[in-house]
Amino acid sequence: MKYFYLNENSLSGEIPQTVSNISSLLDLSLSANMLEGTLPSNIGDAFPNLQNLFLGINTFQGQIPASIGNASGLGRIDLSSNGFSGQIPSSFGRIGVLYYLNLELNKLEARDDGEGWEFFHALANCTSLMGISVSNNQLEGVIPNSIGNLPTNLTYLAMSGNKLSGVVPPCIGKFQNLVTLRLDGNSFSGTIEEWIGNLTKLEKLYLRGNNFVGTIP
Known part of the structure; x- marks a missing residue:
């Protein structure tokens, strides 16, 4: 078996251990059910050939x-x-x-002292990455400059609905392929700097619900 689609049903309980025996899987989709519990600790080893993993909208x-x-x-x-x-x-x-990573609407953490932000530095190795969302989690503090390590072909970046503060790192201006940038619903402060003018392909910009001051550049 290569494709396992059981999304949009009313399945409940935990993922059965027997699923881990299907090591040939390419796609695993269990989205929009009522599944619970924790993911198998060996999930990456059990499915070494996996290309698409969809587990959203569960518990x-x-x-x-x-x-x-x-x-x-x-x-x-x-x-x-x-x-x-x-x-x-x-x-x-x-x-x-990896080119698409959606982690929004969870309880994932990063702290103001920098702990938990290492993933930005690591994702620099994902040279095909085009979209990432970490919106509506529990990320706190200043966005580290390591966000600038993300691939420049990024088209979608969403960090809304967290507890982010400080100024927006000017290095975000290097992502000249961005189509959507979501930073709304945080506590960013300071002015909106000229880096925003570098995002020449931007179609959707969300900055509402922050503490920006000054003029619109």
């Missing part, structure tokens, strides 16, 4: 297993709208072909 909890980085062929990962907690694993950076 999974616990940490995202670091072993997910061992599924080196993953292109799309959607773990949104669950109850995942803890830090975002740096092991995502081992998935060189």
Whole structure:
């Protein structure tokens, strides 16, 4: 079996251990059910050929297993709208072909002292990355300059609905292919700097619900 689609049903309970025996899977989609519990700690080892992983809109909890980085062929990962907690694993950076990562609407953490932000530095290895959302989590503090390590072909970047503060790093201006930038619903301060003029392909810009001051550049 290569394709396992059971999304948009009324499935409940935990993912059966027997699913881990289907090591030939390319696509695993269990989105929009009522599944719960934690993900198998060996999920990346159990599905070494996986290309698409869709587990959004369930009630999974616990940490995202670091072993997910061992599924080196993953292109799309959607773990949104669950109850995942803890830090975002740096092991995502081992998935060189990753181009879409959706972690929004969870309880993932990063602290003002810099702990938990290492994933930005790691994702620099994902040279195909085009879209990432970490919106509506529990990310705190200043966005580290390591965000500038993300690939310049990024078209979608969403960090809305967190507890982010300080100024927006000017290095965001290097992502000249951005089509959508979401920084709304945080506590950013200072002025909106000239870096925004570098985003010549930008179509959607969300900055509402912050503490920006000064003139619009």
